[in-house]
Amino acid sequence: MDRTAYNLIIIGGGPAGLAAAVSAYDAGERSILILERDTRLGGILNQCIHNGFGLHTFQEELTGPEYAQRYIDKVVERGIEYRLDTMVMSLEMGENKLKEIMAVSEQEGLRLYSAKAVVLAMGCRERSRGALNIPGFRPAGVFSAGTAQRLVNIEGYLPGRRVVILGSGDIGLIMARRMTLEGAKVLVCAELMPYSGGLKRNIVQCLDDYHIPLKLSHTVVRIEGKERVEGVVIAEVGPDRKPIPGTEEHYDCDTLLLSVGLLPENELTITLGAEMSRVTNGPVVNESLETSVPGVFAAGNVLHVHDLVDYVSEEAGKAGESAALYIADSAELEEGAPRIPIEFEGGVRYTVPSAVAPDRVKKWLKIRFRVGDVMQNRKVALYLNGELAVAKKRRVMAPGEMEELVLTEKILDAHPDLKRIELKVEEDA
Amino acid sequence: MITKNLTCIGCPLGCQIEVLMQENGEIALITGNTCQRGEKYARKEVTAPTRIVTSSVHVYGSRKGERTVPLKTASDIPKEKIMDVIRDLRGVSVPCPVHIGDVIMRDIAGTGVDVVATKEVE
Numbered sequence: 001m002d003r004t005a006y007n008l009i010i011i012g013g014g015p016a017g018l019a020a021a022v023s024a025y026d027a028g029e030r031s032i033l034i035l036e037r038d039t040r041l042g043g044i045l046n047q048c049i050h051n052g053f054g055l056h057t058f059q060e061e062l063t064g065p066e067y068a069q070r071y072i073d074k075v076v077e078r079g080i081e082y083r084l085d086t087m088v089m090s091l092e093m094g095e096n097k098l099k100e101i102m103a104v105s106e107q108e109g110l111r112l113y114s115a116k117a118v119v120l121a122m123g124c125r126e127r128s129r130g131a132l133n134i135p136g137f138r139p140a141g142v143f144s145a146g147t148a149q150r151l152v153n154i155e156g157y158l159p160g161r162r163v164v165i166l167g168s169g170d171i172g173l174i175m176a177r178r179m180t181l182e183g184a185k186v187l188v189c190a191e192l193m194p195y196s197g198g199l200k201r202n203i204v205q206c207l208d209d210y211h212i213p214l215k216l217s218h219t220v221v222r223i224e225g226k227e228r229v230e231g232v233v234i235a236e237v238g239p240d241r242k243p244i245p246g247t248e249e250h251y252d253c254d255t256l257l258l259s260v261g262l263l264p265e266n267e268l269t270i271t272l273g274a275e276m277s278r279v280t281n282g283p284v285v286n287e288s289l290e291t292s293v294p295g296v297f298a299a300g301n302v303l304h305v306h307d308l309v310d311y312v313s314e315e316a317g318k319a320g321e322s323a324a325l326y327i328a329d330s331a332e333l334e335e336g337a338p339r340i341p342i343e344f345e346g347g348v349r350y351t352v353p354s355a356v357a358p359d360r361v362k363k364w365l366k367i368r369f370r371v372g373d374v375m376q377n378r379k380v381a382l383y384l385n386g387e388l389a390v391a392k393k394r395r396v397m398a399p400g401e402m403e404e405l406v407l408t409e410k411i412l413d414a415h416p417d418l419k420r421i422e423l424k425v426e427e428d429a
Numbered sequence: 430m431i432t433k434n435l436t437c438i439g440c441p442l443g444c445q446i447e448v449l450m451q452e453n454g455e456i457a458l459i460t461g462n463t464c465q466r467g468e469k470y471a472r473k474e475v476t477a478p479t480r481i482v483t484s485s486v487h488v489y490g491s492r493k494g495e496r497t498v499p500l501k502t503a504s505d506i507p508k509e510k511i512m513d514v515i516r517d518l519r520g521v522s523v524p525c526p527v528h529i530g531d532v533i534m535r536d537i538a539g540t541g542v543d544v545v546a547t548k549e550v551e
Contacts, residue, residue: 039493049499049547050483063483065499065548069529153485156497181484181515201438205480208436209508376442395463396442 003114006081007031007327009101010320011088011268012121014043016300018071019313020119020320025078027324033113034075034082035103041075041082042068043123044146045309047153050174052201056310067309086111091118091268097295117295117323120269120283121316124301126171127261136222141229145171145259149178158182160255164232165189166220168196168203170307172259177206179257186210187251190218190234192241192260195374197400199307220256221248229254262305272296279350280304286339287356287365288322289315297323304352304368307402311368315352321362340418346378346425347371349399356421358412365407371425374398379428380405384415386422393428430457433475439466446471479505482514486533488550491525498527498550506540513538526551 008024010017013036021034040046045053048064055061058070075082086105094100094114101113126144143151143159149171151157161184165172168191176186189207194217196203207214215234221243222233236247264282275284275292282303283291290297299319300312339355351369367382375397382390382405389411397403405423412418430449437444444467449458459471473479483501506514517538523546531546 046548049485049501051481051501061481063499063501063547066529069549153499154495154497156485156487181482181511199438200436200440200443203443204436204438209480209511396440 001110001112003100003112005098005114006033007116008033008119008320008323009099009113009115009117010034010119010121011091011101012036012043012123012300012302013038013041013082013084014121014123014300015045015068015071015309015312016123016302016316016319017043017119017121018068018075019316020121020297020299020323021080021082022071022074022078022320023317024119024320024324025080027321029324029327032080033115034080035086035088035101035113036082036084037087039085041072041084047146047150048174049153050178053309056308057313064309071313083108088268091272091296093272093293099296116327117297119316119319119323120266120291120296120298120302121300121319122265122268122302124262124264124305126258127263129258132166132258132260134220134223136224137226139223139225139227139229141225141255142223143255143257145169145175145257148175148255148257152178152182158184160184160229160253162187162253163255163257164220164234164251164253165257165259167191167259167261168198168214168216169259169261170198170202172257173198173202173206175257175259176212177210180210180212184255186212187253188213188215188234190215190220192219192237193217195398195400199400219243223256229256232256262301264302264305266302269298269302277304277350277354280352282352284355285353287353287360288326289319289353290322290326295323295326297326304350304370307400311402311404314366315368318366340421342367342421342423344369344423347373347375348423348425351423356407358415358418361407361409361412363409367405367407367423369403369405369423370399370401371397371403372399375425377428379426381424381426382407383420383422383424384411384418385420387415389415397425435471435474437462437467437470439464439470448475450475478508480508480511481505482511483547484515484518486518487522488525488527489522492551495525495550498523498533499547500533500544501547502537502540503543503545506538506542510538510540514540514544518544 045064045068053067090102098114221235224231235243297319299316433448435446446461485497485499527550534544
């Protein structure tokens with residue numbers, strides 16, 4: 001079977017894929033194809049009908065579908081090619097550094113593609129019940145929050161009338177409000193951790209506004225019902241996150257929504273053989289957002305789970321630009337400048353990127369990271385060769401909020417012969 | 430005196446703010462906030478809280494078999510009107526195509542605010 005050749009193939013037509021395509025085009029690349037498995041572009045934004053998107057990018061509050069449309073318009077204006085209803089089955093390295101892609105669609109069947117560069121933009125999926133080990137039968141009525149969101153907002157069905165939500169991630173909080181507005185009774189939102197992973201704004205406007213109680217340090221210990229959920233039992237957990245006997249409380253309900261975390265969707269990345277991070281479950285990338293496989297870039301939730309789509313778009317823009325640069329001048333990039341790992345301490349869980357070639361940084365580089373615990377009055381400091389180069393104060397940091405530090409080309413230029421990059425979160429007196 | 434308790438949404442700190450109000454609705458004291466933004470938020474939230482409402486309604490005649498179109502109030506409305514807005518949208522069904530910004534309902538629930546579509550549905 002012949003391979004259809006493009007310079008750049010982008011896997012995924014959600015916010016990351018769209019932004020990567022636009023910026024690759026604007027950087028001069030014209031041979032671009034986006035492969036999207038859904039029947040429309042825009043990815044998960046299509047079902048996120050609430051507002052609050054785009055404050056950073058467009059300085060206005062858009063809903064998810066509106067935010068997506070801004071980028072879809074940019075793709076269409078530029079005449080960038082895309083194929084919908086097309087699922088990528090495999091991604092492998094071929095001869096002459098070409099990446100080989102096998103995709104399948106109802107219209108075209110199996111089709112093979114080749115590309116000089118690839119941007120991975122597959123996003124993430126929700127952690128499911130299977131990962132939680134909740135005892136009980138497998139009755140209907142247990143949904144991930146995102147599935148319920150799709151059912152309500154896209155399919156137009158209400159999946160239940162009396163609802164308990166496990167996990168206080170943003171999608172769970174948003175669905176607490178959404179189900180309430182559609183006429184369901186949301187009884188309680190239980191969160192295993194002593195703090196919520198969701199934005200404060202969502203706790204106030206999705207739970208407090210509707211008098212839905214949030215029970216921190218609580219979890220579901222039993223799901224009752226055989227054919228359909230008939231109730232759940234919630235118990236308090238101790239500091240070891242194990243249920244405390246005697247604290248069980250029964251709730252009569254027909255639906256349990258799970259909002260218990262997101263996992264980057266990296267099957268293609270893993271079979272390709274790219275080096276993976278055990279913290280983010282995404283690939284390890286350098287300053288160009290390039291994985292350990294030359295010419296394969298990653299951005300958005302496939303790389304690390306984001307809280308704000310604005311950051312996804314910005315990150316993906318960089319990945320698209322890097323991909324265009326790689327295609328235009330792959331020989332130069334092939335040589336590979338020596339990369340300096342970013343070391344970190346003080347409660348930082350990971351950084352993206354994880355290593356930097358200083359001479360490859362164009363204008364600026366954003367180092368994104370998350371901390372492992374809620375912390376107050378800290379200073380985020382970046383040391384180059386042991387010397388303080390960038391610092392900013394943070395009154396409060398939380399695991400649920402992604403942090404960033406900007407390293408400019410100018411600062412890097414002031415540190416020639418760079419050997420060591422350290423990111424530290426320090427007490428701020 | 431009436432006491433109102435709020436969680437500030439200005440930043441992840443989420444200060445617990447306590448607002449003391451006189452019987453006539455005048456604010457007597459705001460405590461618990463740790464910055465100016467918190468005070469501003471508390472003032473608005475206890476005197477005239479507003480929200481943008483988003484929801485969805487059914488469509489018919491979609492060329493692509495789509496079933497719903499999402500929508501929003503074109504600007505924020507008083508918080509106590511949220512359920513009235515939702516009630517007025519019950520049973521509404523609109524013909525395709527629908528474009529972003531199309532008015533689905535004018536002056537919903539007497540708020541003076543229109544409800545507009547937020548997605549292209551062919």
